[in-house]
Amino acid sequence: MKSLVCGIDLGTTNSVIAFLKDGYPRAIPVEEGSAILPSVVSFDPGNGSHWVGQRARNRRAAFPEDTVASVKRLMGKETLATAGQKSFRPEEISSYILKHLADRASEYLGEPIEKVVITVPAYFDDAQRRATIQAGELAGLDVVRIVNEPTAAALVYDHVRAETEVESPYVLVYDLGGGTFDVSVIEIKGEIKEVLASSGDTALGGDDFDERLKDYLLEELRRQAGREDLSEEVSLKVRLLDIAEKAKIALSDRPYVEIHEVAVAILDGKPLNLDLELSREQFEALTADMVERTMGIVEEVLREAHLDAAEIGKLILVGGATRMPAVHEALSELFDQTVAHSVDPDLCVALGAAIQGGLITGDSVGQILLDVTAHSLGIKTVDERNPETGDADHFSTIIRRNTRIPVSRAEVYRTLADNQRGVQVEVFQGESPWCSENAPVGDFFFPLEPAPAHCPVVVEFAYDREGLVRVCIDQKGCANRKEVTLDTRQRKVAQEADEPGAVETPVNYMSEKARRLAGDPRLSESVRREIQRVAASYEEAIRAGEGEDRMDELEDVLLEVMEQAEEELESGE
Amino acid sequence: MKLGDFKWFRRKRDEEAAESRRLILEETQSLKKLLRKQSILIEEVRREQEAAAAKERTNVEPLLDLCDSVFHLQRAFRSPGLMSRQHAQVVSMVSKRLDLFASYAGVEMILEEGVPFDPRIHEAVSNRSPDSPALEIFEVIQPGYLRDGKVLRPAKVVVGAATDPNPSPKGSIAP
Numbered sequence: 010m011k012s013l014v015c016g017i018d019l020g021t022t023n024s025v026i027a028f029l030k031d032g033y034p035r036a037i038p039v040e041e042g043s044a045i046l047p048s049v050v051s052f053d054p055g056n057g058s059h060w061v062g063q064r065a066r067n068r069r070a071a072f073p074e075d076t077v078a079s080v081k082r083l084m085g086k087e088t089l090a091t092a093g094q095k096s097f098r099p100e101e102i103s104s105y106i107l108k109h110l111a112d113r114a115s116e117y118l119g120e121p122i123e124k125v126v127i128t129v130p131a132y133f134d135d136a137q138r139r140a141t142i143q144a145g146e147l148a149g150l151d152v153v154r155i156v157n158e159p160t161a162a163a164l165v166y167d168h169v170r171a172e173t174e175v176e177s178p179y180v181l182v183y184d185l186g187g188g189t190f191d192v193s194v195i196e197i198k199g200e201i202k203e204v205l206a207s208s209g210d211t212a213l214g215g216d217d218f219d220e221r222l223k224d225y226l227l228e229e230l231r232r233q234a235g236r237e238d239l240s241e242e243v244s245l246k247v248r249l250l251d252i253a254e255k256a257k258i259a260l261s262d263r264p265y266v267e268i269h270e271v272a273v274a275i276l277d278g279k280p281l282n283l284d285l286e287l288s289r290e291q292f293e294a295l296t297a298d299m300v301e302r303t304m305g306i307v308e309e310v311l312r313e314a315h316l317d318a319a320e321i322g323k324l325i326l327v328g329g330a331t332r333m334p335a336v337h338e339a340l341s342e343l344f345d346q347t348v349a350h351s352v353d354p355d356l357c358v359a360l361g362a363a364i365q366g367g368l369i370t371g372d373s374v375g376q377i378l379l380d381v382t383a384h385s386l387g388i389k390t391v392d393e394r395n396p397e398t399g400d401a402d403h404f405s406t407i408i409r410r411n412t413r414i415p416v417s418r419a420e421v422y423r424t425l426a427d428n429q430r431g432v433q434v435e436v437f438q439g440e441s442p443w444c445s446e447n448a449p450v451g452d453f454f455f456p457l458e459p460a461p462a463h464c465p466v467v468v469e470f471a472y473d474r475e476g477l478v479r480v481c482i483d484q485k486g487c488a489n490r491k492e493v494t495l496d497t498r499q500r501k502v503a504q505e506a507d508e509p510g511a512v513e514t515p516v517n518y519m520s521e522k523a524r525r526l527a528g529d530p531r532l533s534e535s536v537r538r539e540i541q542r543v544a545a546s547y548e549e550a551i552r553a554g555e556g557e558d559r560m561d562e563l564e565d566v567l568l569e570v571m572e573q574a575e576e577e578l579e580s581g582e
Numbered sequence: 583m584k585l586g587d588f589k590w591f592r593r594k595r596d597e598e599a600a601e602s603r604r605l606i607l608e609e610t611q612s613l614k615k616l617l618r619k620q621s622i623l624i625e626e627v628r629r630e631q632e633a634a635a636a637k638e639r640t641n642v643e644p645l646l647d648l649c650d651s652v653f654h655l656q657r658a659f660r661s662p663g664l665m666s667r668q669h670a671q672v673v674s675m676v677s678k679r680l681d682l683f684a685s686y687a688g689v690e691m692i693l694e695e696g697v698p699f700d701p702r703i704h705e706a707v708s709n710r711s712p713d714s715p716a717l718e719i720f721e722v723i724q725p726g727y728l729r730d731g732k733v734l735r736p737a738k739v740v741v742g743a744a745t746d747p748n749p750s751p752k753g754s755i756a757p
Contacts, residue, residue, distance in 0.1 A: 038632075041733045051701070055715055063736070064701040071699060071706035071717055071741045243708040244723045247738050251724060271651055272658035280658035518626035568618050 014124040014153055014370050015114055016161070016362025019103060019141065021081040022187035022214070024048045025359035026110040026125075028118065029367030031522070032374050032578075034165065034360040036353075039113035045355055046113075050105045051076040054093035061109035077102050079188065082211065084144075085137030100140045104147035111150055124151045126366045128358050131157040131193045131207035153369055158184065159193035160202045161361025162327045165352050168364060168374050177322025179205075179314075183340060184327035184358075185303065188214035192307050194314040194321070206313035208306050215257075215330030218296050222253035225295055226283060230273065234281050239274065248273045252283065260289045261332045263419035264467060265485075293335045300335050304343060324348045329355045351381045351411040373531070373578040384438040385410045386450070386470055386478060386497070390422060395445060404437055404444045407470045419469035421485075424462055431456040432466065434482060436495055450478065451495035458487040472497075520548050523567060526574045536574050543567050642689055646727055646734065649691055652680050653725045692726035692737040695719045698744065703728065705736040711743035718744040 016034070018025045023045045027036045036044035040062050051065035052058075052075045060068060069076045075093045083090060083099035090097045111122040129141050138155050145152035156164075159182035166180075178198065184191040191209035195202050226249050231239045239245075252270055259266040265288050272280035293300075311318060324340055324347075331337075331354050340348055352360065364374050387406040395402035408418045424432070432455050439447025457464070464484065471479040476497045483490045523544035527537050547563045555563075656673055659665050665673070681691065692703050699706065699717040703726055710720060719739045726737030 060701060063733075067701040067705040067736055069706070071701075071709045073709075073712075243740065244721070247707045247723050251738075269651075270654070272654040275658065275661070278661045278664065518629065519622055522622065564619070565615060568615055572614070572618060 012124055012370070013118070013120065013122065014126060014366030015111070015122050016359050016364070016366045017107065017110055017125050017127045018158070018161070018356075018359035018362060019081065019106065019127055019129070019144075020048055020186065020358075021079050021189050022048060023355070024106055024110060025356055026114045027356065027359040027363035028114065029363045029372055029374065032367070032372065034363040034367075036356045036359055037114045037117050039110060039117075044359075046106070046110060047078075048081065048106055049076060049078045050080070050092075050102050052092045052095070054095075059105060061105050080106075085134065085140040100144040101147060103141070103144035107145055107150060108148035111148060122150070124153050124366070126154045126156055126362045126369070127152055128156050128158045128161045128362050130191055130209070131159055131204040132191070132209065154365060156362055156365050157193070157204050158182075158191070158327070158358045159195055159204060159207070159325075161358045161365060162325050163195050163197065163202055163323075164361040164364050165357055166323065166325055169351060175322035177320055179316055179321050180323045180325060181307070181310075181321045181344070182325045182327060183303070183307065183331060183336070184209075185330040185336065186214050186328040187216050187330070188212075190214060190303055190306065192303070192310050194310055194316060205316075206310045208310045208313070210302065210306060213299060213302060215328070217299060218257055218330065218333070219250055219253045221296050221299070222257060222292060223249045226253060226268075229285060230281060230283060233283075234276060236276065239276070239281075242274075245274045256287055257292065257333070260287070260292050261334060262417055263469065264289045264421040289334065296335070300333075300339050303336070304339050307340075307343065318344045321346075325357075326350045327354050327357050347409065347411075351413055353413070373575075381411045381413055382408055382416070382472060383410070384448075384497075385440055386436065386438050386472060388422075388468060389435040389437065389444045391425065393442075395443060398445075400445075402443045402445050404439070404442055404447055407468065408472055410440060415471070415473045417469065417471040419467050419481075422466050422468060424457065424460065424464045424466060427462045428459040429457050429462070429464075432482075434468065434480065434493075436470075436478065436480060438497055450497050451493070453480075453491075453493050455482050455484075455491050456489075457484055458489045460484070460487060517551070519564070519567060519571075520544055520551075523547070523571055526571055529574075529578070532574055532577055536570070536577060540567075540570050540574060543570050642687055642727075642729060642734065645684060645687060645689060649680060649684055649689075649727070650725060652677050653691075653693065653722075688730045689734070690728040692728060693722045695722055699739070699741045703733055703736055704739045704741075706741045707738050708740045709742065710740065714743035716744045717741040 013028060015037075016027045018027075025036055025044055025046065026039065027034050027044075029035075038044050039046050046062040047066040049062065049065040049069060051060045051068040051072060053060075054075060059065075065076060066078070069078065074091075077090045077092050077097070080090055080099050080102040084103065086099065088099070090099055090102050107125070107127070111125065115122045125145060127141055127145055129138055133141070141155060142152045159180075162182050162184070163180050178196050180195045180197060182191075182193045182195065184193075189209065189211050190213045191207065193207040194205045196205050223246070227239070227245075231237055248270070252268060252273070256266045256268060265286055267286050268283055270283040273283050274281040311321075321344055324344055326336070326348055331350065337348050337350070367374055385406045386408040387404050389401060390403045390405045391401035392405065393403040394400060405420065405422070407420050408416055412418075433452060434455055435444065435452040436450040437444045437447040438450055441447050457466070464487075467483045467485060469481040469483070471481070473479075477494055478497055479492060479494045481490065481492045523540050526532065527540040527544065529537070543563070543566050547567045550560060550563050656677055659670065659673055684691065697719055699719060704719060705726075706717075707723060709717065711717065718741065720742040721740040722737050723740060724738035727734040
């Protein structure tokens with residue numbers, strides 16, 4: 010039996026372990042159902058036991074002397090990490106994290122984990138890489154390979170089906186994690202991926218954006234209370250940081266967030282409430298300098314790689330903080346292209362490491378099918394007119410292509426005239442900047458309450474796996490809302506109609522798997538056609554509610570052709 | 583034994599061996615199919631469980647926000663003399679109704695003070711007795727939540743030295 014090689018993203022703030030199953034990389038839930046493990050270790054000097062992950066992080070403020078976090082920063086250095094009365098080499102602390110991940114993965118998979126691929130930042134020197142291998146060995150693991158984090162991320166996108174082929178071999182990986190920022194340029198030469206240049210800022214991450222917003226909220230509270238002496242006591246700081254983080258996340262999807270938080274502080278026995286509306290524009294203005302700082306580093310890395318922005322073929326986003334639209338916009342502006350963001354940015358590096366593990370053991374890696382939007386979705390606006398017809402024709406994108414679904418996104422638009430009677434909401438899907446070149450999804454009229462020109466109207470799209478888009482339109486400040494559901498599949502886009510099975514969703518996991526195999530270019534045309542044919546009969550029979558015997562028979566045939574296909578993939582013929 | 587008998591036995595043996603091989607092959611194929619089906623089924627179940635877990639997690643978020651608000655509302659009126667006894671009763675009753683409602687969704691709030699610090703369900707934000715090894719919850723700043731035994735969010739707490747180093751469990755049952 011072939012042994013499994015798991016992929017581990019051993020991060021500064023968080024770590025993730027993943028494995029390859031049926032050619033598809035998956036992150037393993039390791040703690041309370043979550044795949045993300047805080048990279049923190051806490052010791053109990055009394056009995057010598059230790060905690061790893063969220064529990065260790067939860068102990069940090071209570072037992073700061075006994076808790077070690079961000080040990081990755083010390084890897085390969087002589088500095089020791091102290092916990093209680095004891096000193097540890099950084100690789101010892103890392104080994105606890107690795108062991109915890111491997112043990113949890115072992116429990117989940119029901120087999121021992123012995124071999125792993127571990128990722129490290131591209132800038133890690135030889136000593137730091139050796140220390141990482143030692144950490145693995147101390148954890149009782151065989152580190153079969155060390156992979157650069159940006160390389161792992163690029164490896165995932167190599168296998169994402171929705172991604173379009175690009176000619177340029179240069180990929181830029183922008184990694185904005187909780188506490189660190191890294192950017193790398195990679196050159197892809199066939200199977201080899203070489204890091205051409207890499208830089209970063211070890212003191213910049215998503216937490217800094219939360220902190221900035223927290224400071225703003227504190228100022229706002231001081232203003233509301235008329236008390237400059239409002240101190241930043243622990244409970245207030247904790248509440249405000251929580252509120253800031255939630256607001257930041259909400260603003261990634263919508264243009265405004267309403268904050269109604271009761272009693273964030275008690276002042277002279279009276280509650281001090283936080284009741285305000287925050288716009289994405291305000292948040293972006295507050296944090297613009299940090300995004301600019303990252304873009305400065307991006308330009309520095311491009312110079313170091315002797316490349317122009319135009320030469321970059323693909324942009325890949327890694328790290329939870331890259332969900333902020335300001336990051337997408339800044340990158341799109343500099344590179345004049347869309348950004349690859351369809352794989353979960355928190356898990357991307359570990360998934361890439363799992364793919365690398367699979368490649369080492371000779372497993373075939375299939376094309377990763379993601380639940381993403383096949384086309385951009387948006388509405389018609391009058392921002393630009395069609396030069397030929399003179400009609401309003403601008404396609405304003407609300408949900409970009411390749412966004413993971415289900416998804417909800419909102420944008421704010423403004424009325425043109427005083428007391429405008431209403432707006433015709435016309436929804437389109439496609440990639441052209443002109444609506445006339447995209448496919449119409451549906452339209453409806455939304456009557457407006459009398460209001461001066463430039464009155465904000467928020468349009469929200471919620472798109473689900475069934476291809477339904479719920480359009481919610483809200484005239485701000487007027488209690489005027491309307492919701493309409495449109496079916497994006499009713500009017501098919503030309504390209505989709507030619508794809509087999511693109512219109513109907515798979516009936517179950519077997520048909521989904523069959524479709525994945527039928528779309529695998531490594532299989533011979535005849536095998537793919539056969540799978541398509543059998544899968545179509547199988548799906549049709551399920552939809553028609555055929556009897557059990559007939560279903561068993563079809564299921565057997567489908568399993569057989571799928572088995573043949575997998576054998577063909579394994580043998581590499 | 584005649585030569586004809588020997589040939590007959592040999593033919594018979596070969597036929598039986600061929601039949602056995604055919605049966606073994608059939609059984610092997612059938613077993614392989616069953617194994618394949620089983621692995622597909624296990625995978626499907628796992629995916630469904632993961633999807634259900636993710637869905638459950640998403641759906642309770644607004645409920646947790648509401649629980650947070652009621653918790654802070656209660657805290658705001660905690661200072662003595664701020665409310666009449668009846669007003670305090672109103673707030674307490676609303677809070678209890680919300681607890682009950684949350685329990686229908688399998689959600690349990692973590693907000694008990696005076697209990698030993700448990701890093702599984704409590705996240706310490708401050709320690710008033712840094713030198714003490716045994717800590718208990720002095721103050722809950724932000725409630726935590728459990729759902730069906732799993733921690734959705736740990737409670738954010740201020741900890742301090744436990745008054746009794748060996749506190750007896752509440753509601754203990756005699757052996």
